[in-house]
Amino acid sequence: MFRRSNIAARIFQRQIYTPAPGTSVHCARRFYENLVPSCTIFDVECPDQSFCKFTDDGQYLICFSRNQQDLIVYRPTWLSFSCKGEDCDAFDLPPKAKRFESFFTQLYSVSLASSNALICKDFFLYMEGNHYGIFATSTAPIHEPPAAGGAIQGIPYIEKITFHLIRLEDGLVLDEKILLNDFVNLTHNMGVFLYDDLLAIVSLHNQTIHILQIRDSGNLVNVRTIGEFCHEDDELFLNSNAQCLAFPDKSKLHRLPGNNVQNGLQHSQPNLEDSFLTGIKQRLLSFIFQGIWNEEKDHTLRVQCLKKKFYYHFRDYAELIIWRVQFLDRHHLLIKFGSVDGGVLRNADHHPAFFAVYNMETTDIIAFYQNSPEELYLLFEQFCDHFHAASRNSLSMNFVSSHSNNIHALEKLRCVKNKASSSSQFVKKMLGSSLPYSCQSQSPSPYFDQSLFRFDEKAVNRPSNQVYFKKATIFPQI
Numbered sequence: 001m002f003r004r005s006n007i008a009a010r011i012f013q014r015q016i017y018t019p020a021p022g023t024s025v026h027c028a029r030r031f032y033e034n035l036v037p038s039c040t041i042f043d044v045e046c047p048d049q050s051f052c053k054f055t056d057d058g059q060y061l062i063c064f065s066r067n068q069q070d071l072i073v074y075r076p077t078w079l080s081f082s083c084k085g086e087d088c089d090a091f092d093l094p095p096k097a098k099r100f101e102s103f104f105t106q107l108y109s110v111s112l113a114s115s116n117a118l119i120c121k122d123f124f125l126y127m128e129g130n131h132y133g134i135f136a137t138s139t140a141p142i143h144e145p146p147a148a149g150g151a152i153q154g155i156p157y158i159e160k161i162t163f164h165l166i167r168l169e170d171g172l173v174l175d176e177k178i179l180l181n182d183f184v185n186l187t188h189n190m191g192v193f194l195y196d197d198l199l200a201i202v203s204l205h206n207q208t209i210h211i212l213q214i215r216d217s218g219n220l221v222n223v224r225t226i227g228e229f230c231h232e233d234d235e236l237f238l239n240s241n242a243q244c245l246a247f248p249d250k251s252k253l254h255r256l257p258g259n260n261v262q263n264g265l266q267h268s269q270p271n272l273e274d275s276f277l278t279g280i281k282q283r284l285l286s287f288i289f290q291g292i293w294n295e296e297k298d299h300t301l302r303v304q305c306l307k308k309k310f311y312y313h314f315r316d317y318a319e320l321i322i323w324r325v326q327f328l329d330r331h332h333l334l335i336k337f338g339s340v341d342g343g344v345l346r347n348a349d350h351h352p353a354f355f356a357v358y359n360m361e362t363t364d365i366i367a368f369y370q371n372s373p374e375e376l377y378l379l380f381e382q383f384c385d386h387f388h389a390a391s392r393n394s395l396s397m398n399f400v401s402s403h404s405n406n407i408h409a410l411e412k413l414r415c416v417k418n419k420a421s422s423s424s425q426f427v428k429k430m431l432g433s434s435l436p437y438s439c440q441s442q443s444p445s446p447y448f449d450q451s452l453f454r455f456d457e458k459a460v461n462r463p464s465n466q467v468y469f470k471k472a473t474i475f476p477q478i
Contacts (some may be wrong), residue, residue, distance in 0.1 A: 005034065005368070006034075007031070007035070009199070010030075010034065010098040014027070016211050022029070026397060028414075029399065029446045029452065032446040033236060036447075037447070041098065042101065043098065045099050045100055047063075048066055049064065049065055049066060049067070049072055050063060050064045050066065050121050051063050052064060052124050053124060054076075055128070056126060056397065056444055057128055057250070060075065060078065060107075061074040061075075061122055061134070064119050064121050068113060069111060069112075070110065070119075070340055071118065071135060071171070072102040072103060072108075072109045073107045073108060074106050075104065075105045075169065076103065077102070077104065080097070080102055081093055081094065084117070107132075108171040108245075110171040111148070112173075114137075115131075115136040116139055117137045118137065118139075118140075119136070119187040120135075120136040120137065120138055122186060122189075122222070122321045123135065123136045123186040123188075123192070123195045125189060125192065125199075126168075128196075130167075131167065132166065132167060132168065132174070132214065132218070133167075134161070134163060134165055134166075134167055134199070135196065136161060136164070136184075136192075136243055137161075138160065138161045138186070139158055139159045139161075140158070140246055141158050141183065142156055142157055142158070143156045151205050151206055152205060152206075152340060154341070155204050155207045156183055156205075157181055157183045157319075158181075159181060159182075159184060160178065160180055161176075161179040161180075161186075162176055162177070162178050163176065163177040163179075163192075163198065163201070163220070164176055165177075165214065167353055170207055171365070174218030174219070175219050175220045176195055176220070177210075177212060179210075183203070183204045184201060184204065188438050189440060189441070191324065193327055193389075193436070193439045194439050194440070195327035195329075195330070195389050196212045196330065197213055197215070198214075198327065199212040199213070199214060199220070200325050200327060201210075202322060202323075202324060202325050203227070204321070204323075206227065207279075208226065208228065208320065209227060209228065209335075210222070210225055211224045224360065226360070226363075227278055227280055227281075227322075228278045229278075229279045230279040230280060230283065230363035231279075231363055234279055238276070250401075258266075260343075263449045277318065279363070281318065281366060283363065283365045284317070284320070284337070284356060284365055284368070285317055285318065286365075287356075287368055288308055288317060288368060292305055292309050292310050294426045294456065319339070319341070320337040322335055322336070323338045323353070324341065324436045326389060326439070327389045328357065328389055331359060331360055332357055332359055332360070332437065333358045334355060334356075335356045335357075336353055336354070336355055337353070337354040337356065338351050338353045338354065352371040353368040353371060353432050354368070354371060355376060355429075355447055356368045371428065372424045372427045372431070373405065373427070374424075374426035374427060375430075376435075377427045377430065377431060380430070380434065380435065381403060382404055382412070382433065384402040384404035384405075385402055385404050385405055387436075397442075397444050399449065400442045400444055403447050406451055408450045408454065415427070430435050
């Protein structure tokens with residue numbers, strides 16, 4: 001349908017026409033076709049700070065001091081200058097337009113990091129409903145950590161990681177979560193995922209998923225811990241059974257002649273760390289075993305299939321570690337497994353990756369996908385929006401363009417797929433680089449809505465936690 005290019009005519013049309021049910025937001029976003037960025041100001045006098053990103057609702061600009069000790073928050077003043085006439089390109093802005101203060105007002109500056117810690121400037125998560133911000137500070141990583149029970153060798157560790165929950169309106173620190181002698185991949189929010197009021201933190205060093213809830217009161221509450229144990233009472237159950245193994249019949253202990261040590265008898269509690277795999281690994285191996293078991297009906301063929309597909313690769317499965325995690329909804333996690341070598345790399349495309357869907361309520365693995373699975377890719381292509389896991393409180397994030405809701409994005413994806421030399425390699429690379437999604441990695445800006453505009457994505461700098469144009473030209477979509 002033809003849409004008027006005159007913004008006054010479109011405003012008048014909005015007054016006399018009622019949009020179809022469920023399309024009011026789409027109609028409002030179409031007004032940006034008449035408000036396209038056309039002017040760039042260079043050599044602006046900016047403070048000596050590190051600029052992180054805008055919040056998704058555009059209310060705050062997040063910055064950090066150069067020494068990575070202080071959080072500095074600005075409020076945009078929005079439209080500050082305008083020109084009259086048709087030839088606005090020849091219009092000269094006043095000198096004060098060259099100053100940062102003409103466009104932003106500083107709200108406050110808060111000191112977050114101590115003397116031996118720094119703010120992680122690549123990490124920031126925003127709760128739009130409560131206007132809460134989540135920041136992280138950490139000490140320097142140690143790349144050759146000493147051997148510790150239960151920790152993964154080859155993964156560096158950090159003595160102290162602190163997550164700060166801050167109210168962005170006034171900079172008040174509401175609560176903190178501290179992890180000691182651990183490692184969380186904070187680059188571009190890779191190791192942390194926020195969904196509604198639930199926060200998932202992946203401990204690479206200890207192979208633990210911490211699930212926290214952010215209350216409206218501003219408290220971080222531990223909900224559950226997934227890793228060594230899955231149920232809350234797993235540790236109590238194993239310890240009680242270990243005592244029974246150590247002392248099967250207490251009445252017989254009194255009938256032992258003399259002292260146990262003098263007779264060379266020592267009854268010690270078994271070391272659980274050396275006896276068991278972790279709870280999440282037990283469930284993963286059980287699901288793989290059950291899936292292979294159900295492939296064949298004949299007992300002889302079933303045994304041969306288990307030898308070939310399970311026992312032959314048992315060590316490889318047992319040595320998998322958790323790389324990343326994302327919420328699919330409030331009850332299900334998408335967990336990415338891989339080798340130790342690819343656990344701390346930003347680009348681990350050449351390392352095999354495995355995906356599992358975990359139900360937190362039942363503690364069961366309900367789906368498992370091997371390296372470069374075509375089935376998972378088809379789900380990703382057709383239902384990409386379900387992997388975004390947008391918060392229910394963030395209306396704008398429901399309008400991010402993807403190849404499952406936009407024909408233009410789908411055409412680009414299929415064009416790249418057709419040009420690939422190997423379909424399996426394309427699937428592996430696509431899933432490895434896309435899943436799990438980095439939390440809040442996409443911008444809800446209408447200028448990135450591919451149903452409204454077309455642009456050269458190569459000219460757009462789009463890191464995982466900030467989005468801005470380098471020198472891109474955008475045109476209304478026809």
